[in-house]
Amino acid sequence: MSIRIGNNVYFSDKQKHDGYIRMIQTVEIFYSFESPYSYLANDSLAQIEEDYEVRVLWHPYSAKAAGQSVQAPSMQASQLSYVKEDVVRLAKKMGMPLVMRGDWPEYQFDPERSIRGALVASDLNILYEYNIKMFQRWWGEAIDPNDQSFLIELCDDLDIDPNEFSGRMNTSDIRERVRGNFKRGQKLGIFDVPLVLIGEERFWGLDRLPDVRERLNELNLAKG
Numbered sequence: 398m399s400i401r402i403g404n405n406v407y408f409s410d411k412q413k414h415d416g417y418i419r420m421i422q423t424v425e426i427f428y429s430f431e432s433p434y435s436y437l438a439n440d441s442l443a444q445i446e447e448d449y450e451v452r453v454l455w456h457p458y459s460a461k462a463a464g465q466s467v468q469a470p471s472m473q474a475s476q477l478s479y480v481k482e483d484v485v486r487l488a489k490k491m492g493m494p495l496v497m498r499g500d501w502p503e504y505q506f507d508p509e510r511s512i513r514g515a516l517v518a519s520d521l522n523i524l525y526e527y528n529i530k531m532f533q534r535w536w537g538e539a540i541d542p543n544d545q546s547f548l549i550e551l552c553d554d555l556d557i558d559p560n561e562f563s564g565r566m567n568t569s570d571i572r573e574r575v576r577g578n579f580k581r582g583q584k585l586g587i588f589d590v591p592l593v594l595i596g597e598e599r600f601w602g603l604d605r606l607p608d609v610r611e612r613l614n615e616l617n618l619a620k621g
Contacts, residue, residue, distance in 0.1 A: 422618060424451045424609075425594040427458040427587050428528075430511045433484045435591045436536040437491060438603045442591065443525055445609065449618045455515075455524055456578050458590055462512035463579035477502075487603070496539035506535065509575075510566065511542050516574050517565040523555050530554060 426442050428435040446453040460466075472480075481497055488495035498504070511531050518527035530551055534542045541547075552559035565571060586599060593600040593609045595616075600609045613619065 422451050422595070422613075422616060423454055424449075424613070425454045425456060427456045427582055427590050427592045427594070429457065429459045429508065429590045430515075430531055430535045430542070431459060431461070431505055431508050432590050433495070433497075433536055434603045436495075436532040437484070437487055437493060438591045438606060439528055439532055441603075441606050442593070443528075445593075445613070448610075448620060449613045450620055451613065451618055455519060455528075456582065457512045457515035457575075458578055458582050458587060459508045459512050459575075460579060461507070462509040463576045465576075465579060494533070494537040496537065498539050506541050507543055510548075511535070512575055513566045513571050514548075514562070516571050517562060518555075520565070521557065523557070526555055527551075 424445055426445075428438070428442070430436075445451065481501070485495060485497055514531070515524060515527060518524045531542060534540055534547060548563065549559045552562050585594065587594075589601060591601075591603065593605070595609070595612055598612065600606070600612070
C-alpha cells in the first residue's frame with residue numbers, strides 16, 4: 398500500500414513482531430541508456446537500495462522513446478569535446494569499459510526498444526541484470542542494441558523466453574507507460590539524466606550521488 402503525504406510517496410510495511418507500521422521513503426531514479434553518465438552511475442544507483450531503508454523506483458526516461466520532439470540544449474564544440482573527454486576519464490578511473498563513438502552524439506542508437514524492454518524487465522524483477530547488459534551494449538561495446546541477435550542473446554542470459562519478452566515489449570500498455578514516464582518526468586522537472594528524486598529534492602548528475610547518500614543519512618535511513 399502506498400501513502401502520499403504532500404509530494405512524498407511512502408510505502409507501508411507492517412512489522413511481524415510489534416505490529417507497528419513503518420513508513421518507507423521512496424527514491425525515484427530517472428535514467429536513460431542514451432546517457433553515458435547514466436551508464437557510469439548505474440552501479441552506484443543500484444547500491445542505494447542495498448544501503449538504505451528505501452523503496453527505489455527506476456524510471457527509464459527518454460523523449461525520443463516516448464515519441465516526443467524535445468529540443469536539446471545547444472552545446473558548443475568545445476563543451477562537447479569536454480564531455481567526451483570527461484566520460485572517458487571517469488570510465489577509466491572507475492575501471493569500466495567504454496567505447497566512445499566518434500560520431501556521438503550526432504548519431505545515436507534508437508532507444509525505444511531498450512526503454513520498452515526495461516519496463517518489461519522491471520515487471521519480471523530482472524531490471525538490474527537487464528540494465529547492466531543493456532548499458533554494456535550501449536557504452537561498453539558501442540554496438541547497436543536493436544540487433545535481433547542481441548535480443549535473443551540477452552533473453553538467454555536472463556533465462557527468459559525471447560518471444561514472450563518481445564511480445565510484452567510490443568504491447569500498447571508498455572508503449573503507453575513509456576510515454577507516461579516521460580510526461581510525468583516533465584511535470585516533476587526532470588530535465589536530464591541521471592537524476593534522483595527524494596521527495597521534491599532533485600539530485601542531477603554523477604557528481605551529485607554523494608549528496609544523495611548524504612541526504613538519506615540525514616533522514617536516518619541507513620541500514621544497520
